[in-house]
Amino acid sequence: xxxxxxxxxxxxxxxxxxxxxxxxxxxxxxxxxxxxxxxxxxxxxxxxxxxxxxxxxxxxxxxxxxxxxxxxxxxxxxxxxxxxxxxxxxxxxxxxxxxxxxxxxxxxxxxxxxxxxxxxxxxxxxxxxxxxxxxxxxxxxxxxxxxxxxxxxxxxxxxxxxxxxxxxxxxxxxxxxxxxxxxxxxxxxxxxxxxxxxxxxxxxxxxxxxxxxxxxxxxxxxxxxxxxxxxxxxxxxxxxxxxxxxxxxxxxxxxxxxxxxxxxxxxxx
Numbered sequence: 001x002x003x004x005x006x007x008x009x010x011x012x013x014x015x016x017x018x019x020x021x022x023x024x025x026x027x028x029x030x031x032x033x034x035x036x037x038x039x040x041x042x043x044x045x046x047x048x049x050x051x052x053x054x055x056x057x058x059x060x061x062x063x064x065x066x067x068x069x070x071x072x073x074x075x076x077x078x079x080x081x082x083x084x085x086x087x088x089x090x091x092x093x094x095x096x097x098x099x100x101x102x103x104x105x106x107x108x109x110x111x112x113x114x115x116x117x118x119x120x121x122x123x124x125x126x127x128x129x130x131x132x133x134x135x136x137x138x139x140x141x142x143x144x145x146x147x148x149x150x151x152x153x154x155x156x157x158x159x160x161x162x163x164x165x166x167x168x169x170x171x172x173x174x175x176x177x178x179x180x181x182x183x184x185x186x187x188x189x190x191x192x193x194x195x196x197x198x199x200x201x202x203x204x205x206x207x208x209x210x211x212x213x214x215x216x217x218x219x220x221x222x223x224x225x226x227x228x229x230x231x232x233x234x235x236x237x238x239x240x241x242x243x244x245x246x247x248x249x250x251x252x253x254x255x256x257x258x259x260x261x262x263x264x265x266x267x268x269x
Contacts, residue, residue, distance in 0.1 A: 011087075015067070023049065024051050024197075030056045031056070031058075032098040032102030033100075034124075037176065041248070052262070060184070062190050068187040072194070074109060075108050075189045078101070078194055083112070095120075095268070111207060119209050119211065119265070120199075126222045126226040128201040149188060161252060204230060205235070211238070212264050214242065215240070219246050
């Protein structure tokens with residue numbers, strides 16, 4: 001049997017996904033990826049989980065095999081896309097795991113469609129950016145519009161991964177770079193607008209499901225302070241800061257990340 005099957009939403013715009021299913025009857029898990037990447041970033045984590053849980057790794061609109069719709073996108077759209085994916089999968093409420101942009105969509109999903117979410121894992125993400133981040137996002141958008149994704153690839157790799165990981169895992173780094181460079185530039189720019197405008201922070205007190213918030217001590221894009229802001233607003237949320245991780249914690253430490261998903265699932269009975 002292949003490691004995964006290709007899955008597509010019935011509803012429009014079409015969302016493509018990887019489905020990992022080996023007969024496990026645990027709570028269904030949805031994994032939601034970072035800006036510029038796609039479902040492939042989750043392969044090691046999904047592979048770890050799939051014996052016990054059905055796992056769906058969804059490409060955001062504008063990314064991977066999903067539809068590239070006209071932008072700019074909003075985070076509300078991405079959250080509603082996540083709800084459509086959950087509904088079309090048809091497994092009921094899920095444990096929803098989001099990293100970076102995926103974590104922003106996860107917050108919106110839990111706020112706008114709480115019946116779809118049994119638990120949340122929010123990794124290396126933000127609920128709101130400070131005003132001084134706006135020029136950074138405007139510059140990134142301008143760079144991609146004028147020079148393509150190659151203009152931001154080197155900086156992205158440095159933000160995403162610790163120097164130790166980059167030195168030890170050159171093949172994994174190359175695969176991430178290739179994924180980023182394959183991303184549709186228009187889809188990337190459209191999603192940048194959604195990420196730059198994320199603003200869930202004041203509403204997070206309405207999230208009631210079990211929640212784990214993960215941060216990387218070396219994460220420059222969504223530093224631990226942003227994770228603390230999220231965890232402090234969600235009643236009962238747990239915060240972990242990993243001293244040996246940058247932005248892509250699930251890539252740098254897939255087995256540990258999968259362990260956290262399993263522990264969160266165990267809380268659901």
